[in-house]
Amino acid sequence: MRQNSGVSFDRRAVLRDSLSVSLPVGTYGAAFGAASVAAGFSVAQTCALSLLLFSGASQFAVVGVMAAGGSAISAIATGGLLGIRNGLYALRMSPILKFSGISKFLGAQITIDESTGVALSQESRGEPAMRYGFISTGIGVFIFWNLFTLIGAVSASSIGDPSMWGLDAAVPAAFLGLLWPRLESNRKRFAALFSALLAIALTPYLPAGLPIIATVSIALIFGWRSR
Amino acid sequence: MTSLWIATLGASLVCYLLKLAGFLIPSSILSKPRLVRINELIPVVLLSSLVSIQTFTSESELLIDHRMGGLIVAFIALKFKAPFPIMMLAAAFTSAIIYRLGI
Numbered sequence: 001m002r003q004n005s006g007v008s009f010d011r012r013a014v015l016r017d018s019l020s021v022s023l024p025v026g027t028y029g030a031a032f033g034a035a036s037v038a039a040g041f042s043v044a045q046t047c048a049l050s051l052l053l054f055s056g057a058s059q060f061a062v063v064g065v066m067a068a069g070g071s072a073i074s075a076i077a078t079g080g081l082l083g084i085r086n087g088l089y090a091l092r093m094s095p096i097l098k099f100s101g102i103s104k105f106l107g108a109q110i111t112i113d114e115s116t117g118v119a120l121s122q123e124s125r126g127e128p129a130m131r132y133g134f135i136s137t138g139i140g141v142f143i144f145w146n147l148f149t150l151i152g153a154v155s156a157s158s159i160g161d162p163s164m165w166g167l168d169a170a171v172p173a174a175f176l177g178l179l180w181p182r183l184e185s186n187r188k189r190f191a192a193l194f195s196a197l198l199a200i201a202l203t204p205y206l207p208a209g210l211p212i213i214a215t216v217s218i219a220l221i222f223g224w225r226s227r
Numbered sequence: 228m229t230s231l232w233i234a235t236l237g238a239s240l241v242c243y244l245l246k247l248a249g250f251l252i253p254s255s256i257l258s259k260p261r262l263v264r265i266n267e268l269i270p271v272v273l274l275s276s277l278v279s280i281q282t283f284t285s286e287s288e289l290l291i292d293h294r295m296g297g298l299i300v301a302f303i304a305l306k307f308k309a310p311f312p313i314m315m316l317a318a319a320f321t322s323a324i325i326y327r328l329g330i
Contacts, residue, residue: 024310031315045235052239057270062238064277069286072233079238082273083245088266090249091257099250108247163326166319169297172281173318176298179274180305182267191268192275199276203284212280215272223265 009129018118018137025056025114026144028174032059033152035171038162039067043153050149054142055112057178058082064171065209074209081216089116096130110138191222293330297322 029050036046041063049059058079065075090111096119099107115138122129162168183189195215202211257263282298283289301318309317 024312028311028315031312041231041235045231048235049239052236053242055242057274058238058242061273061277062234064281066231066234068280068284072230072237075234076237076241078273078277079234080241080245081269083238083242084266085270086242087245087249088257088263090246091252091254092249094250094254104250105247108250109243111246111249163293164323166297166321166323166326169282169294169301169322170315170319172278172294172298173301173315175274175277175281176301177305177311177314179271179278182271182274188268188271192271195272196275196279200279200283200289203280203287203289208287212273212276215276216269219265219268219272223261223268226260226264 009125009132011132014122014125014129014133015136017121018133018140021114021118022137022140022144025141027148028056029145029148030152030155031170031174032056032063032145033149033154034156034167035060035152035174036063036149037153037156038167039063039171041066043150043157046153047146047150050146053079054109054145055083055086056145060171060174060178061212064175065212067171068208070209071207074207074213078209078212081213085113086111089113092116093119093134096127097134098131107135107138110135110142112138112141114138114141187222191218194218194222293322293325296325 032050033046036049036059037043041049049062053059053062061082062075062079065078066072070078090108093111093116097107115134118137119130119134122133156162156167159165179192183192195218198215198218199211202214206214278298282294283291285292297318300321301314304314304317
């Protein structure tokens with residue numbers, strides 16, 4: 001068995017797992033970059049979202065709410081609500097990652113769906129492998145996501161009317177793609193259906209962005225009881 | 228500062244603080260099943276409402292247009308387990324065709 005400074009796990013196997021996730025996920029950054037520019041954000045703002053916010057669903061939400069004519073507060077609230085799960089990933093991963101000092105502040109930024117997912121999938125290889133998977137996937141997604149965001153943003157800013165290229169339909173398709181893997185129970189499927197209907201029903205009566213936030217009430221109602 | 232910059236930087240700050248909070252507070256709050264259930268539903272309801280808002284509304288008006296064609300194709304693509312980029316390209320392509328034909 002190979003020993004690497006007292007830690008024995010197959011680094012190449014973990015790295016292969018993290019690359020197989022981070023490269024394809026990173027390429028979706030091009031879709032975000034294009035959608036963001038189509039929504040009226042500048043290339044600099046688009047890149048700032050990928051560098052500083054760095055969480056796909058929240059980024060699409062901020063851009064989507066602003067594109068629908070919502071206020072900055074609505075965009076921040078919706079993006080923030082979608083960002084709560086990253087905090088829960090951090091809670092889950094914290095005892096395994098054992099970050100201290102500055103690494104806590106750097107590690108926080110790469111605490112996302114993919115880094116947590118790859119780390120949890122390495123459980124059978126032990127905690128050092130989980131830690132290695134978390135960091136390599138987080139950094140990998142960060143590099144590819146930001147690179148492809150820039151490519152998407154720059155190409156979209158030179159094509160004119162976004163509807164001519166279907167960019168206005170690519171955004172709801174992206175949301176549907178992010179939603180799809182979460183619909184594994186009837187509770188979630190019904191919650192999704194009711195919130196889709198509630199949001200459009202409220203749209204004529206509330207300022208843009210608020211109908212989306214109002215659907216959190218459906219999460220409270222459906223999640224209150226255990227069955 | 229424009230509202231787009233406020234949204235960009237404000238959402239970035241809030242989301243970063245949420246990530247950081249998870250490393251700073253004790254993980255025992257994860258033992259509350261109701262909180263876990265509600266938290267799992269929050270992305271579901273928000274993403275679902277974003278799908279319907281982005282497809283069927285334009286500036287607080289309800290309308291059915293080329294975007295719905297794109298969404299139907301996205302739905303079918305996901306049903307057939309198409310990869311994410313293929314699904315998005317298919318949706319964008321369909322919507323663009325309908326838009327260009329002016330249907």
